[in-house]
Amino acid sequence: MPRKTLEDKKKVSLLPPPRSRKMSHLFLLCLLLSFLNFAASQDDVVMQALKSSLNLTSDVDWSNPNPCKWVTVQCDGSSRVTGIQLKQKGIRGTLPPNLQNLSELVILELFSNRISGPIPDLSGLTNLQTLNLHDNLFISTPENLFSGMNSLEEVYLDDNPFPSWEIPETVKEATSLKNLSLVNCNLTGSIPDFFSSETLPSLASLNLSRNNLHGGLPSSFANSSLQQLYLNGQKLNGSISVLQNMTSLVEVDLQGNAFSGPIPDLSGLQSLRLFNVRENQLTGVVPPSFTGLKSLTVVNLTNNLFQGPTPLFQKSVSVDAVAKTNSFCLDTAGVPCDPRVDTLLSIAESFNYPMKLAMSWKGNDPCDSWLGITCSPSNITVINLARQKLIGTISPSFAKLTSLETIFLYSNQLTGRIPTELTTLPKLRILDVSNNYIFDCDVPKFSASVKVLTSGGGRCGKSFGDIVKIILPVLVGALCLVGLGVCLYAKKRRRRPAKVQSPNTNMVIHPHHSGDSDAIELAVAAESSYSHSGSTNSDIHVVESGNLVIPIQVLRSVTNNFSEENILGTGGFGVVYKGELNDGTKIAVKRMESSASVVSDKGLAEFKSEIDVLTKMRHRHLVALLGYCLDGNERLLVYEYMPRGTLSQHLFHWKEEERKPLDWTRRLAIALDVARGVEYLHTFAHQSFIHRDLKPSNILLGDDMRAKVADFGLVRLAPEGNYSIETRVAGTFGYLAPEYAVTGRVTTMVDIYSLGVILMELVTGRKALDVTQREDSVHLVTWFRRVAASKVRDENAFKNAIDPNIKLDEETLASVEKVWELAGYCCAREPYQRPDMSHIVNVLSSLTVQWKPTDVEPDDLNGIDYDFPLPQAVKNWQASEGLSQTGDDSGSSSSGLWK
Numbered sequence: 001m002p003r004k005t006l007e008d009k010k011k012v013s014l015l016p017p018p019r020s021r022k023m024s025h026l027f028l029l030c031l032l033l034s035f036l037n038f039a040a041s042q043d044d045v046v047m048q049a050l051k052s053s054l055n056l057t058s059d060v061d062w063s064n065p066n067p068c069k070w071v072t073v074q075c076d077g078s079s080r081v082t083g084i085q086l087k088q089k090g091i092r093g094t095l096p097p098n099l100q101n102l103s104e105l106v107i108l109e110l111f112s113n114r115i116s117g118p119i120p121d122l123s124g125l126t127n128l129q130t131l132n133l134h135d136n137l138f139i140s141t142p143e144n145l146f147s148g149m150n151s152l153e154e155v156y157l158d159d160n161p162f163p164s165w166e167i168p169e170t171v172k173e174a175t176s177l178k179n180l181s182l183v184n185c186n187l188t189g190s191i192p193d194f195f196s197s198e199t200l201p202s203l204a205s206l207n208l209s210r211n212n213l214h215g216g217l218p219s220s221f222a223n224s225s226l227q228q229l230y231l232n233g234q235k236l237n238g239s240i241s242v243l244q245n246m247t248s249l250v251e252v253d254l255q256g257n258a259f260s261g262p263i264p265d266l267s268g269l270q271s272l273r274l275f276n277v278r279e280n281q282l283t284g285v286v287p288p289s290f291t292g293l294k295s296l297t298v299v300n301l302t303n304n305l306f307q308g309p310t311p312l313f314q315k316s317v318s319v320d321a322v323a324k325t326n327s328f329c330l331d332t333a334g335v336p337c338d339p340r341v342d343t344l345l346s347i348a349e350s351f352n353y354p355m356k357l358a359m360s361w362k363g364n365d366p367c368d369s370w371l372g373i374t375c376s377p378s379n380i381t382v383i384n385l386a387r388q389k390l391i392g393t394i395s396p397s398f399a400k401l402t403s404l405e406t407i408f409l410y411s412n413q414l415t416g417r418i419p420t421e422l423t424t425l426p427k428l429r430i431l432d433v434s435n436n437y438i439f440d441c442d443v444p445k446f447s448a449s450v451k452v453l454t455s456g457g458g459r460c461g462k463s464f465g466d467i468v469k470i471i472l473p474v475l476v477g478a479l480c481l482v483g484l485g486v487c488l489y490a491k492k493r494r495r496r497p498a499k500v501q502s503p504n505t506n507m508v509i510h511p512h513h514s515g516d517s518d519a520i521e522l523a524v525a526a527e528s529s530y531s532h533s534g535s536t537n538s539d540i541h542v543v544e545s546g547n548l549v550i551p552i553q554v555l556r557s558v559t560n561n562f563s564e565e566n567i568l569g570t571g572g573f574g575v576v577y578k579g580e581l582n583d584g585t586k587i588a589v590k591r592m593e594s595s596a597s598v599v600s601d602k603g604l605a606e607f608k609s610e611i612d613v614l615t616k617m618r619h620r621h622l623v624a625l626l627g628y629c630l631d632g633n634e635r636l637l638v639y640e641y642m643p644r645g646t647l648s649q650h651l652f653h654w655k656e657e658e659r660k661p662l663d664w665t666r667r668l669a670i671a672l673d674v675a676r677g678v679e680y681l682h683t684f685a686h687q688s689f690i691h692r693d694l695k696p697s698n699i700l701l702g703d704d705m706r707a708k709v710a711d712f713g714l715v716r717l718a719p720e721g722n723y724s725i726e727t728r729v730a731g732t733f734g735y736l737a738p739e740y741a742v743t744g745r746v747t748t749m750v751d752i753y754s755l756g757v758i759l760m761e762l763v764t765g766r767k768a769l770d771v772t773q774r775e776d777s778v779h780l781v782t783w784f785r786r787v788a789a790s791k792v793r794d795e796n797a798f799k800n801a802i803d804p805n806i807k808l809d810e811e812t813l814a815s816v817e818k819v820w821e822l823a824g825y826c827c828a829r830e831p832y833q834r835p836d837m838s839h840i841v842n843v844l845s846s847l848t849v850q851w852k853p854t855d856v857e858p859d860d861l862n863g864i865d866y867d868f869p870l871p872q873a874v875k876n877w878q879a880s881e882g883l884s885q886t887g888d889d890s891g892s893s894s895s896g897l898w899k
């Protein structure tokens with residue numbers, strides 16, 4: 001059509017009126033215009049496509065050949081389309097896919113029609129400011145919704161029959177967004193955590209009403225400047241405490257969700273006019289900081305579990321019928337409650353107003369069958385809130401109930417301390433707060449007639465008390481996860497000293513069981529004639545610390561619900577996740593595969609007693625096991641996080657990871673650290689604990705590049721009197737001592753052999769098994785022996801075997817040579833030919849001293865962390881296995897040996 005116009009105009013210009021200059025000017029103008037029209041034709045194509053894909057109603061006149069002349073279409077000076085507004089016409093049809101070619105489009109308003117089909121990709125429309133498509137029959141949104149549309153200010157896609165979808169990340173790219181309205185859009189998933197001023201600085205109105213969103217309010221709301229927040233009619237839950245920081249709010253509508261907990265302090269929300277939280281499960285006293293807000297005009301609190309006095313607002317505020325539909329003490333607004341009610345509510349406040357209490361504690365008489373309250377006859381004598389899943393602290397307000405004789409708060413998840421005020425209760429006889437995370441250490445002094453029970457939960461002092469202190473804020477944050485299951489509490493088990501193993505231990509290999517090398521299982525400490533390692537150092541290095549049960553909610557919360565991004569690696573036990581506590585402290589959480597037979601065929605009690613032993617093994621060069629969780633089929637172990645990864649990363653993958661190769665001094669120091677860690681294992685509490693799977697991917701490095709041995713979970717305490725336990729072969733090809741691989745015979749010499757292989761790796765920079773080598777050199781130990789044998793004749797063969805990344809001078813060479821010899825000695829074919837770990841420590845420390853005297857701390861001589869400073873230790877934690885995702889040496893686990 002436009003082309004035809006052009007032709008017509010040309011014909012006219014061929015017949016110029018001969019006399020009029022004025023006229024010829026007009027012709028020129030016409031020509032110019034026709035060229036402009038031609039230039040606009042790029043939009044014309046799209047507009048014609050739009051016209052034909054829509055079933056326009058008769059009142060919409062789009063008949064002019066020039067789209068800029070169409071009703072409700074606007075163009076700019078160069079005939080580019082800037083606006084299309086076709087609202088409330090009942091128009092049917094679809095939108096053409098090339099709508100995004102209208103690159104000058106500023107406003108697209110097609111709301112309240114019957115347009116169907118997909119909303120096309122609009123991502124090229126960098127000038128678009130308003131997109132209003134609500135109330136149509138669109139069946140999908142483009143995947144890259146709003147991508148690159150950085151002028152977009154207002155978006156309304158409400159009331160379209162989309163299939164269920166989630167708010168996409170690309171919304172973040174619409175950085176000018178002011179109003180976003182996706183009401184009744186079939187949205188699922190949770191509210192993404194990017195609605196903050198940093199990401200969307202102009203966002204003032206967010207309307208997500210009537211969708212299927214679930215989860216909590218994202219914390220980034222705290223940092224937003226939202227004025228209108230409509231989230232009514234979904235499945236949202238959790239606390240609404242983030243509202244406290246949303247000081248720009250004018251209207252907030254959370255009606256018809258499952259929010260819980262109290263109304264936070266809203267005194268900072270000086271512009272708040274509308275507050276609708278009806279039909280939720282909110283609890284607690286409606287705070288005066290809220291009722292006093294001058295800006296309020298409409299408040300809806302119906303159908304919640306609010307407690308305390310019925311709130312009294314200013315006359316100017318219209319409030320819905322709050323009384324009777326909540327748990328207020330009295331129906332008349334502003335009338336105070338019975339003082340006992342106030343006191344009990346302040347006790348409930350320190351538990352964050354649990355729903356269970358809010359459902360029962362209603363009315364003005366606590367003696368009228370309130371949960372956990374016993375009266376005599378109208379004085380409260382007993383408060384029994386044991387096993388109520390309470391989270392929080394013990395309120396000093398208990399002290400106001402002077403008639404109290406009994407307080408039971410055991411088996412909850414309470415933290416903090418017993419308030420000193422409670423010692424003033426004149427009639428108190430028994431206070432049981434056991435099985436919580438209450439600090440045992442500074443229980444205030446009660447009179448002798450009061451029985452105070454505190455045992456069983458958190459511990460005080462320098463070890464586990466501190467981790468509790470760190471973890472518990474997270475625990476409180478994990479409130480919303482309550483219901484996902486509560487971990488079992490480990491009964492504290494007393495460990496009896498195990499007997500030394502008989503030398504004639506009869507060991508059998510069960511090929512079908514050998515795949516279970518990931519089990520925490522027994523390394524029979526066969527103290528045979530040749531394995532009296534470490535008998536010189538036989539102090540009992542048991543750190544009496546007890547074990548820490550960490551609720552699964554905490555572990556879910558800190559690992560972002562075991563999200564893939566948090567995976568550190570996959571090891572023998574299962575997957576290791578990185579977790580971050582509230583204060584930024586990192587931990588490593590090992591989630592044992594529930595299919596692993598260790599879980600099914602091992603009794604809970606046995607598992608717990610093994611863990612109990614493992615948590616007691618504390619040494620500067622062992623990765624500490626700090627806690628665990630048993631929940632249903634879940635078995636989780638919590639370890640310290642080691643920030644520098646595994647030795648294998650540093651030794652074999654330093655190039656990929658853009659690190660420097662380890663220098664010789666470092667290698668020596670690491671070897672010594674490992675030897676010391678294993679020496680401790682071999683001499684732990686008069687017994688020999690055998691690691692059985694020493695390898696570079698089980699050696700983790702801290703910030704100071706000092707090494708710790710991980711995954712000594714393969715070690716377990718021998719059950720007393722059971723000497724004929726079969727031994728399954730654990731370990732990894734390339735590191736397995738020959739006698740162990742062949743007979744399954746386990747002695748400390750198995751670890752010596754593996755350490756020998758590691759020493760060879762440190763010297764040569766080659767992996768224990770290196771399939772890239774010539775066939776006769778794949779196995780490091782075999783190749784090493786060959787080179788060692790020719791060394792006498794050919795000094796160059798030895799020098800060529802040394803890792804070229806080690807800078808060799810005369811001194812280094814001498815030191816390397818010593819370690820080379822030691823390595824060969826450790827990997828002797830016969831176990832009795834191998835040295836003790838104490839000998840290895842001596843050799844390595846003499847070399848280390850020679851090389852770097854400052855590396856040896858005085859207490860390193862002994863190496864036991866008697867007062868393991870936990871908070872600090874927690875800071876340097878690391879997954880104890882499987883960090884080498886490249887799968888260098890972990891892929892060849894012996895489990896394949898027998899299959």
Ligand SMILES: *[C@@H]1O[C@H](CO)[C@@H](O)[C@H](O)[C@H]1NC(C)=O
Nearest residue numbers: 053054055056092093094116
């Ligand atoms: C468009 O209108 C024509 C006739 O008016 C009709 O045949 C066709 O089905 C309509 N298309 C849609 C998508 O409504």
Ligand SMILES: *[C@@H]1O[C@H](CO)[C@@H](O)[C@H](O)[C@H]1NC(C)=O
Nearest residue numbers: 042043045046049098100101
């Ligand atoms: C839309 O724009 C693209 C590139 O800018 C071009 O290749 C395409 O031909 C245009 N389509 C129409 C229908 O104008």
Ligand SMILES: *[C@@H]1O[C@H](CO)[C@@H](O)[C@H](O)[C@H]1NC(C)=O
Nearest residue numbers: 160161162163164165185186
């Ligand atoms: C929401 O999406 C689901 C699945 O895509 C669909 O079955 C359902 O009909 C949609 N609901 C509405 C109201 O469109």
Ligand SMILES: *[C@@H]1O[C@H](CO)[C@@H](O)[C@H](O)[C@H]1NC(C)=O
Nearest residue numbers: 154178179181204205227228
């Ligand atoms: C857009 O947001 C502003 C600011 O919150 C608000 O005043 C206005 O009513 C919103 N517009 C619509 C159509 O919701």
Ligand SMILES: *[C@@H]1O[C@H](CO)[C@@H](O)[C@H](O)[C@H]1NC(C)=O
Nearest residue numbers: 181183205207209210228230
């Ligand atoms: C949000 O959507 C609801 C419909 O559920 C409507 O009543 C309310 O006015 C909307 N709010 C804004 C600010 O547009």
Ligand SMILES: *[C@@H]1O[C@H](CO)[C@@H](O)[C@H](O)[C@H]1NC(C)=O
Nearest residue numbers: 219220222223244245246268
């Ligand atoms: C919210 O406000 C409180 C004090 O009003 C402050 O302590 C807290 O850090 C704020 N939180 C965020 C996420 O801004």
Ligand SMILES: *[C@@H]1O[C@H](CO)[C@@H](O)[C@H](O)[C@H]1NC(C)=O
Nearest residue numbers: 278298299300318319320321
């Ligand atoms: C909220 O309360 C006001 C005042 O009683 C009432 O007019 C309004 O209908 C209520 N809104 C809802 C959604 O119930």
Ligand SMILES: *[C@@H]1O[C@H](CO)[C@@H](O)[C@H](O)[C@H]1NC(C)=O
Nearest residue numbers: 376377378379380401402403
């Ligand atoms: C209830 O407590 C009050 C004050 O402590 C006391 O005077 C009264 O005797 C108590 N009554 C009973 C039945 O214990």
